[in-house]
Amino acid sequence: MRSDLIARCGGLFRAGGLAALALLLTLTAASAERRVALVLGNAQYRHAAPLANPVRDAEAMAERLKKLDFEVVSGFDQTKPQTQATIAQFAKLVRGADIALFFYAGHGLQVSGKNYLLPVDAALEDETSLDFEAVSVDFVLHQMSRQTSIRLVFLGACRDNPLAEVLAKTAGVHGVSSGLAEIPIEKGGAGTLVAFATSPHQLADDRSGGHSPFTSALLKRIGESNVPITEAMNRVASDVLKATAGKQRPWINVSLKTDVVLHKVDLNAPLIVGEASAPQAEGGSGAGNTGAASASGQGDDQLALEVLRQKIPRLASDDPIFFDHPIDFGDPAIDGKSIAQLIKGKPLFSPVEGLDKSVWEDKHCDGCHEWDEVRLCEQAKNFASNDASVLRLQHPLGTRFKVALAKWAQGGCK
Template sequence: MVTFMTAIGRLLTAFGFLFATFAATSAWAERKLALVVGNGAYVHATPLANPVNDAQAMATKLETLGFETYTGLDLDKIGMERLLRDFTRAAKDSDVNIFFYAGHGMSVDGTNYLVPIDAVFEDETALDFEAVSVDFVTRQMSFSNAVNLVFLDACRDNPLSDKLSRSMGATRSTAVQNGLAEMKINNAGKGMAIAFATSPGDVALDGDGLNSPFTTALLKHIDAENTDIAEVFSRVTGDVYNNTDQSQRPWLNVSLTGPVMLNPVTELKAVARAPQTSSNVGGGAAAPGGNMLEEQKMLFDLARETDSVDDYQAYLDSFPNGLYANNARRSIRRLAPKTVRRQRLCPHAHQRRVR
């Protein structure tokens, strides 16, 4: 016969296990997608050194945060539209979507455009055929009921905008700006936030290091634990402003329905042990303690840190029915097709960039 205290202890243990399971599931069950584009090898303009580095670093960072990434490097107009279409189709069923762009951008008549590497801009009629409107991107993202975040490191000094301005004549040339213009937020889904590398109408720096000042700061802060995206961007703004001698101030336009944390961390509290009672009739064993949970968490945390199929499989080999088993299986499914996806989605990068 099991004592009353032992029964209570087992009940508390079961409740603690269910709470831990719920906490872990709520923290990691979201489906998160990211579209990351870096254009630097411009054919008809001075190439940019850092956008490809920026995009590669951002894709890696977002993957460690559990994002499934669609990455494009040095894309022409067709390549950008094809990648965007693949991404937005998948994003309809996600919970959080991110679009990150590094490269040339400009504003014409208050509309913002991203510039593929093959753009020529002989005259203003070429704009719709050779550039990608940011409004078009955000409209596609808004078809999802997700949280949509847009990061535009796209205000770099752009000789193509000068060429377009000259072709438009004196009366219309002022409509063209190197910097991007303020944008209206599309309020579909759970809302949207658009982060610009610099203030409206200003030109952002490409940077002398491996990454631009804006991307450097974003990489540093975007994975801050349990931190709302507004606070993340406040830190990014401070870093960029200070590191550019106060010449560049990022800008955020936000309309979200609640807090958004890209790296929510839920610490699993120790599960209560049932008190051991030597007088239990029939030798009723005490409920299992937290040691096994701690071992599971340690092994799964290692797999999350390396984000390796082998390490996730090692967890499953040890704990096939463990607390994190479903998360490990999802991570393996996410990682397995990644190499194939990158080869399919980045044809221009492989063709144009030889390392």
């Protein structure tokens, strides 16, 4: 995977020069942290009514994790033998990973405090069915704990489960419940986060169409820029509570020694202003600079920052910026359009300098960047907190769009 990335960026470097080299360095540095994920989603059960969202949830999560530099092993609507084969593939790949992640959506149950996930061919006609038809969550945790530094587990298996009722009634098995049991953190060891869609022993809202409330919130929050995973999960919990009118409260157990950030944005990335923008001392030696500020180097730094700020383009209007109101950018290509309109349209410039136009001209911005109002606000806050950052790297909608984003964030992303 890393070699493919380097080869692809190498081609961009030949075509696009220094900016592509900066991209290469950024991407290869990010990929130095090895991330491996197992994603399973089961909906089309043979001995129970099909579920609405699990496969859609799992497919969307698999795609999101790939964009966060995870090597993803996935399985959808799998039988027990197929699930075992998928877990075996994951177990081989995950050994020694920096971050191991497991996401499951589908039916699950607990029996006497132990949690099981159910493949689509599970029937659960008697007590021995658990051994031969179900998958123990502890078994998956064991596989992802082999020489890994960080383990992240997300379980959306708390739906109303008729197979749990069958097992309890026909087999006389005690302690059976659709809701999953709490997983002690020592099961994963130090450096582990376990998140359930709802509290232990409770049922989660599955809803019809789209995604479950838990997965919707997770998809929105897990890739936010420079946000530690613990804070992201706090936001997930808040989103789910709001979406379910307080009826569903995700449960999270954490034992992480350090902050885990899945989407790091370097605010000190290379600038696109060019070599000529760097302030030059008279005679090229800098000998003409005097004073205490020059001695400390802070004066030069401040001067360089002011030079950059002078290159930030101004918008044609000082009116407040709103997400869905037309904006006078001062750029005829985008004037009179709102942020909401522009992120659904086509890019004006290549997202990567030197990239052939045929690759990006027919793409839509929201497809490439998965922009929505919340994710865009996070990006806008970065521009607002560091105004010179709007000059870093080319933007598919131009620098004036980034200036407008910064102003939008300053107004509270309304």
